[in-house]
Amino acid sequence: MDNGSVSNQIISKRSSVKPKRIDQAIVEIVSDSGEGAQKCGQSLGAISAQMGNGVWTVEIIPAEIQPPARSREGASGIRVRIGSKKVTNMGNHADLVVALNEQVIYGRLRQNAYHKGTIMLIDDRWGTHEVEAIRHQYATALKEFRALGIEVHEIPMEPECLKILPDTRKGKNMWVLGMLSYIFDRDLGKAEEQIRSIFKKKSKAVVDLNIQLLHAGYVWAVDNFPLHYTIPAMEVSAEQVVMNGNQALSLGVMAAGIELCSMYPITPATSVSHHLAENIQKVGGIVHQAEDEIAAIGFAIGASYAGKTPVTVTSGPGLALKTEFLGLAVMAEIPLVIIDVQRGGPSTGLPTKVEQSDLLAAIYGEAGDAPKIVLAASTIEECFHFVILARKLAEAFRTPVILLSDANLATGVQPFPRPKIDTDWIAPPNDQSPWQEGIKPFDWDPQTGLSKRPIPGQKEGMYTVTGLAHGPHGRVAYEPEINQNSAESRSRKIAAFQKTLKPPVIHGDPEGDLLLIGWGSTLGAIEEAVDKGRALGLKVSSLHLRFLFPIVPGLVEIFSRFKKVITVEINYSDTPGDPMITQENRRYAQLAWYLRAKTQCDIDCFSNVYGQPMNPGKVLEMIKKEIANHKSSHVTS
Amino acid sequence: MIGTSHELCTMPLPDHHRDMEDYGKGVARWCPGCGGHSILAAVQRVCKDMQYPPEKTVCVSGIGCSSRFPHYMGTYGFHGLHGRAFPVACGVKFRRPDLNVFVITGDGDCCSIGAGHWVHAIRYNMKMVALLFDNGIYGLTKKQTSPTSPLGTHSNTHPGGSVLPPINPLQTTLGFANVSFVAQTTDWNPAHLYATIRKAADHPGLAFVRIVQRCPVFMRDLYGDIASNPDELIYLSHEKGINVKPGVAKTFKNVLAHDPTNIHKAREYAEITDGIPIGLFYQNIENSRYDDYGAYNMGMSNKVKQNAMEDMLDQYTIRNSIT
Ligand SMILES: Cc1ncc(C[n+]2csc(CCOP(=O)(O)OP(=O)(O)O)c2C)c(N)n1
Ligand SMILES: [Mg+2]
Numbered sequence: 001m002d003n004g005s006v007s008n009q010i011i012s013k014r015s016s017v018k019p020k021r022i023d024q025a026i027v028e029i030v031s032d033s034g035e036g037a038q039k040c041g042q043s044l045g046a047i048s049a050q051m052g053n054g055v056w057t058v059e060i061i062p063a064e065i066q067p068p069a070r071s072r073e074g075a076s077g078i079r080v081r082i083g084s085k086k087v088t089n090m091g092n093h094a095d096l097v098v099a100l101n102e103q104v105i106y107g108r109l110r111q112n113a114y115h116k117g118t119i120m121l122i123d124d125r126w127g128t129h130e131v132e133a134i135r136h137q138y139a140t141a142l143k144e145f146r147a148l149g150i151e152v153h154e155i156p157m158e159p160e161c162l163k164i165l166p167d168t169r170k171g172k173n174m175w176v177l178g179m180l181s182y183i184f185d186r187d188l189g190k191a192e193e194q195i196r197s198i199f200k201k202k203s204k205a206v207v208d209l210n211i212q213l214l215h216a217g218y219v220w221a222v223d224n225f226p227l228h229y230t231i232p233a234m235e236v237s238a239e240q241v242v243m244n245g246n247q248a249l250s251l252g253v254m255a256a257g258i259e260l261c262s263m264y265p266i267t268p269a270t271s272v273s274h275h276l277a278e279n280i281q282k283v284g285g286i287v288h289q290a291e292d293e294i295a296a297i298g299f300a301i302g303a304s305y306a307g308k309t310p311v312t313v314t315s316g317p318g319l320a321l322k323t324e325f326l327g328l329a330v331m332a333e334i335p336l337v338i339i340d341v342q343r344g345g346p347s348t349g350l351p352t353k354v355e356q357s358d359l360l361a362a363i364y365g366e367a368g369d370a371p372k373i374v375l376a377a378s379t380i381e382e383c384f385h386f387v388i389l390a391r392k393l394a395e396a397f398r399t400p401v402i403l404l405s406d407a408n409l410a411t412g413v414q415p416f417p418r419p420k421i422d423t424d425w426i427a428p429p430n431d432q433s434p435w436q437e438g439i440k441p442f443d444w445d446p447q448t449g450l451s452k453r454p455i456p457g458q459k460e461g462m463y464t465v466t467g468l469a470h471g472p473h474g475r476v477a478y479e480p481e482i483n484q485n486s487a488e489s490r491s492r493k494i495a496a497f498q499k500t501l502k503p504p505v506i507h508g509d510p511e512g513d514l515l516l517i518g519w520g521s522t523l524g525a526i527e528e529a530v531d532k533g534r535a536l537g538l539k540v541s542s543l544h545l546r547f548l549f550p551i552v553p554g555l556v557e558i559f560s561r562f563k564k565v566i567t568v569e570i571n572y573s574d575t576p577g578d579p580m581i582t583q584e585n586r587r588y589a590q591l592a593w594y595l596r597a598k599t600q601c602d603i604d605c606f607s608n609v610y611g612q613p614m615n616p617g618k619v620l621e622m623i624k625k626e627i628a629n630h631k632s633s634h635v636t637s
Numbered sequence: 638m639i640g641t642s643h644e645l646c647t648m649p650l651p652d653h654h655r656d657m658e659d660y661g662k663g664v665a666r667w668c669p670g671c672g673g674h675s676i677l678a679a680v681q682r683v684c685k686d687m688q689y690p691p692e693k694t695v696c697v698s699g700i701g702c703s704s705r706f707p708h709y710m711g712t713y714g715f716h717g718l719h720g721r722a723f724p725v726a727c728g729v730k731f732r733r734p735d736l737n738v739f740v741i742t743g744d745g746d747c748c749s750i751g752a753g754h755w756v757h758a759i760r761y762n763m764k765m766v767a768l769l770f771d772n773g774i775y776g777l778t779k780k781q782t783s784p785t786s787p788l789g790t791h792s793n794t795h796p797g798g799s800v801l802p803p804i805n806p807l808q809t810t811l812g813f814a815n816v817s818f819v820a821q822t823t824d825w826n827p828a829h830l831y832a833t834i835r836k837a838a839d840h841p842g843l844a845f846v847r848i849v850q851r852c853p854v855f856m857r858d859l860y861g862d863i864a865s866n867p868d869e870l871i872y873l874s875h876e877k878g879i880n881v882k883p884g885v886a887k888t889f890k891n892v893l894a895h896d897p898t899n900i901h902k903a904r905e906y907a908e909i910t911d912g913i914p915i916g917l918f919y920q921n922i923e924n925s926r927y928d929d930y931g932a933y934n935m936g937m938s939n940k941v942k943q944n945a946m947e948d949m950l951d952q953y954t955i956r957n958s959i960t
Contacts, residue, residue, distance in 0.1 A: 050955045241950055251946070251953075254942075254946060257939075281933070281934055282949070284935060290757075295723075297724075298717070301717075302729040303731055306695070306736065325718060423942075454713075456733070457736070462692060462711060464713070467716070
């Protein structure tokens with residue numbers, strides 16, 4: 001059958017109902033693991049991006065591969081936020097949720113994903129289930145959801161899909177995609193394209209079956225569902241690409257001309273190496289899966305020492321294991337890019353959830369004095385471009401560079417302007433010309449601390465790298481001055497790099513009542529909250545740090561223009577007023593702690609470790625409260 | 638050498654003939670009587686006989702007395718972290734097939750803290766020579782029990798004598814997947830030491846050599862008597878094995894014929910505790926090599942890379958975003 005004409009028929013059918021214009025929608029699809037909710041949501045996101053909408057998607061991932069069915073902790077799914085403007089974060093509460101069972105909803109309710117007015121489309125099969133206990137659970141749940149003000153619609157997904165499928169565990173997701181495509185007025189042709197691309201490795205029969213499901217879901221919604229919206233596209237001039245943060249990191253690695261990714265699998269960093277394993281050979285590179293994280297970085301350091309350009313990709317527990325080698329790379333001045341896609345910690349922590357708790361470990365994790373460059377990407381676009389930047393900095397300053405990302409960026413999908421690949425981004429080839437006689441392997445420039453390094457294969461450059469204290473010749477040093485001098489040189493080159501940085505750009509007015517400071521994936525949520533606060537007349541601004549070590553210049557002066565400065569972070573801090581917590585023992589969020597030390601300004605923090613991306617609504621609440629508090633304390637004092 | 642200049646000869650000529658001095662640097666700071674000195678001389682001689690360009694040779698070590706080795710070589714060197722010589726050496730070799738790599742590691746370095754990497758380096762089987770300086774003790778940190786210390790060794794961590802049986806590095810290595818070359822020699826038999834390292838240098842894969850090494854300071858008793866008595870050595874003899882000059886071979890009273898292609902016999906002989914068997918236990922030149930995999934696709938032009946990148950971005954590009 002010809003799908004094209006079918007989709008035309010379908011589209012003509014619904015033309016009688018005029019969709020209601022909305023400027024954004026937050027949609028969730030939640031199910032047991034393995035029901036394809038993520039595929040459905042990713043498709044909805046991709047279709048919307050292709051239609052010119054702003055999009056942000058976040059995956060909801062349980063810790064286990066196949067947790068028991070119908071369990072609260074097993075909630076697996078995805079949130080898709082679609083807008084008429086650029087979307088930079090996951091937003092607050094969902095406007096609409098599709099649930100394949102009622103139990104997984106409890107898991108999401110615990111995370112505050114829904115509120116009064118959220119529309120729920122739930123598979124009604126559980127209401128007639130042969131097991132009485134399940135029927136009872138379903139009925140109770142629906143009562144509870146309704147009591148919360150959730151607008152529940154029971155949808156006959158099971159019987160509708162059974163008309164097409166013998167077993168509905170695979171395929172229902174595409175029926176749901178069809179239903180959502182009608183509800184949000186998505187382009188059916190693009191949805192079909194999307195299905196063809198998802199199943200490109202499968203047979204035509206599989207593709208046709210899924211398109212049939214898509215159409216069935218669509219038609220069912222046309223005939224039976226009362227709600228119909230449209231989200232107009234935004235104006236975009238530049239050509240866009242749409243991908244998640246880990247894909248962007250991987251593409252950045254390749255665009256940087258990095259030819260070796262030496263890694264050990266760890267969530268949520270692994271998919272960077274999966275993407276590289278699939279593609280890097282096309283640009284002459286290779287992935288090495290090492291026996292552990294220590295070996296992964298050791299291997300990368302060996303390759304870098306031998307003039308090759310490596311990256312090692314990891315997450316918190318892996319970063320911890322790499323610290324001794326990181327110290328060696330600092331000491332021996334070996335260029336290296338380390339990507340840390342952060343997750344919840346300490347220890348195994350929250351493997352699939354977001355946290356920004358590795359900041360201080362990245363800056364100060366090594367034993368001994370080990371200055372190096374630490375930067376953090378705050379958007380998916382930056383995930384791409386910062387790898388190239390990190391590679392260049394590593395080589396120019398002969399140092400390891402840690403690039404921080406996190407679980408939110410890793411799986412979040414957002415469109416950004418398509419990069420124009422430049423061959424200047426690619427690491428230069430290995431220099432094998434003879435080493436200039438008279439130049440020592442650590443010929444530190446007294447002004448900048450910089451030096452050039454010999455590469456094996458360069459005649460007359462022979463030297464021995466050592467992690468022991470060493471002078472300019474690279475030989476083991478026994479004189480106390482040499483250790484002091486070499487430490488100075490390694491520190492000085494980082495200072496020389498700091499001199500090239502510019503003060504950060506402030507979002508909002510350059511002065512006011514409150515300044516929020518963020519770093520990493522919270523950018524979108526913070527700026528959205530600041531914009532909303534400013535629309536309410538509040539004097540709030542924000543700034544976002546990309547360079548964490550060394551720190552950008554001008555902060556003290558900027559801070560002095562605001563009555564209060566607060567960092568917004570996804571990591572732990574004590575709450576003032578809690579039992580045992582005093583001004584003396586209160587532990588601050590990591591950036592706040594660091595900035596307090598750096599600037600000696602009284603910087604407060606707003607942080608938590610619920611494992612959730614930063615929520616703009618919560619940030620806005622905090623803004624209102626802080627400004628009100630400040631005003632009232634001012635009046636009374 | 639051939640009596641013609643570089644310009645006239647169409648065949649590539651070495652820059653000059655290198656001698657022992659080209660491979661040395663400074664004065665080795667090991668204790669007098671330490672086995673390290675003779676191993677250093679043997680490696681330098683092998684480099685000279687192979688005419689390895691010093692700039693194309695890299696000695697990678699961990700931490701320990703033995704791991705100071707690269708500092709005494711006129712080649713490139715990497716004196717890294719305790720236990721981590723193998724990962725670094727593998728990283729050096731992976732994309733640099735043109736480099737000659739030596740790994741220098743101690744019994745604590747290889748068999749204790751670095752044991753995980755030892756298993757995997759053997760399995761990667763990249764072309765390199767790995768020399769285990771086995772003195773049965775932690776030397777640098779001043780006499781703690783090592784995993785190869787004989788049972789009952791009195792050390793600073795086990796003053797009453799060590800309580801566990803030692804790891805036998807030969808037996809262990811012969812159990813690792815993809816093992817391709819295992820030999821044993823001693824620091825006090827320079828001819829055999831040289832012949833062993835020479836054979837290892839020719840091996841197309843990872844050549845693992847356990848060198849039974851004396852530590853005159855902390856383990857005076859361990860090999861003291863044996864070293865002065867050649868009868869304690871058992872010479873593994875075979876045409877495919879490690880062959881010393883007949884004059885030297887004659888000095889070995891105990892000779893055991895062993896075909897190094899026979900891994901079962903190799904494992905059996907690795908268990909000999911009654912004397913020290915020296916020679917080639919096992920060699921297989923057919924094993925897969927991870928450096929063959931690593932050298933794949935090198936030297937691609939920037940233009941090709943750029944085009945490939947643009948193709949990849951195409952997959953993520955939103956077509957006709959506004960219709
Ligand atoms: C991570 C780490 N742990 C411990 C040490 C201390 N350390 C240095 S060498 C050594 C043992 C060396 O023994 P071995 O490998 O047998 O070498 P040898 O000195 O006997 O040649 C130890 C424990 C270290 N340098 N690094
Ligand atoms: Mg030892």
